[in-house]
Amino acid sequence: MPGTQTRTIQVGIVGTGYAATRRAEAIQADDRSQLITIAGHKPDQIAAFAQTHGVSAVKSWQKLVERSDVDLVVICSANYEHEKIVRTALEYGKHVVVEYPLALGAIEAFELINLAKRQNKLLHVEHIELLSGIHQSIKAALPEVGIPFHVRSASLMSQQPAPEKWSYHREQFGFPLVGAVSRIHRLTDLFGKVATVSCQTRFWDSSKASGYFSSCLCIAHLRFTSGLLAEVIYGKGEAIWQTDRTLTIQGDRGALTIDGEQGKLTTAAGDRSLEVGSRRGLFAKDTAQVLDYLTIGTPIYVSLDSSFYALQVADAARRSAEIGETIEVE
Incomplete structure (x- = not known):
């Protein structure tokens, strides 16, 4: 299957938001692929998206995946x-690209991975944070801190007021660290396997609509098999008054700090700024690697195994928060 696609890859996109727009641009800019149809939920947004990109629209994602002329389905929905x-x-025998998370539970994700193997089709879960200049700079500088022993990763976003959209709905977004599993994946990519997870979470329910929340806060403590201890903090909404996007890694020979798009390495020699690059163009890079895989068989930057493992850790955090106990990660 890798590298067997010889004709132009016909693509359908499910979704009309930011990620779908970046995907459409990347697909249309590459001679190996052609965007032929899109699907979404809101008729006005579907019509505008289809007109902008010069493609046809279908009434539902079900109709899109049934089309015999679609080779690759790109999922950018809730x-x-x-x-x-x-x-x-x-x-239906399609290759699939999906934004993280693959599913809202590890068991469901495992079933999908096995289905892709049986169908001999590509299943790629987007994790563009691993392609970012920030992540690559961390990896390059990490040996200079020596043996890492503590990590604090914070992703807090103040939003006043909280929107009534799927990303603020308990069932539609999922458990916070599952819905935002990239926060876990960055750490497992850097530091390997996790032994135990302990997690607590809190929601502030919205007064405007049932099922929605105005804020959430999730704090997980991870103990890696190496002995490294990590604190992962994720929160958003009206109860969060200060936005915080920081990552601090403490090692026995130095420390590394990322604050937004600024990086700093501290060692015995003093402080040094890190070049972290731009966040732009990551969806295009991801799309190009998918097309490389389908046409010439080049491996994609992230494996299904590593993506699934991050989801397993996030799912363990969910179970820990539910029962109030520390969970061993299998």
Whole structure:
């Protein structure tokens, strides 16, 4: 299957938001692929998206995955829809690219991975944070801190007022660290396997609509098999008054700090700024690697195994928060 696609890859996109727009631009800019159709939920947004990109629109994602002329389905919709769209697309014999998370539970994700293997089709879960200049700079500088023993990763976003959209809905977004599993994946990519997870979470329910929340806060403590201890903090909404996007790594020979898009390495020699690059163009890089894989068989930057493992850790955090106990990660 890798590298076997010789004709132009016909693509359908599910979604009309930011990620879908970046995907459409990347697909249309590459001679190996052609965007032929899109699907979404809101008729006005679907019509505008289709007109902008010069493609046809279908009434539902079900109609899109049924089309015999679609080779690759790119899923850029709400988290809760990922599992069922991926499953149906694979059953119809399509290659699939999906924004993280693959599913809202580890068991469901495992089933989808096995289905992709049985169908001999590509299933790629986007994790563009691993392609970012920030992540690459961290990896390059990490040996200079020596043996890491403590990590604090904070992703707090103040939003006043909180929007009534799927990303602020308990069932549609999922457990916070599952819906935002990239916060876990960055750490497992850098530091390997996790032994135990302990997690607590809190929601502030919205007074405007049932099922929605105005704020959430999730704090997980991870103990890696290496002995490294990590604190992962994720929160958003009206109760969060100060936005915080920082990552601090303490090692026995130095420390590394990322604050937004600024990086600093501290060692016995003093402080040194890190070049972290730009966040721009990551969806294009991801799309190009998918097309490389399908046409010439080049491996994609992230494996299904590593993506699934990050989801397993996030799912362990969910179970820990539910039962109030430390969970061993299998």
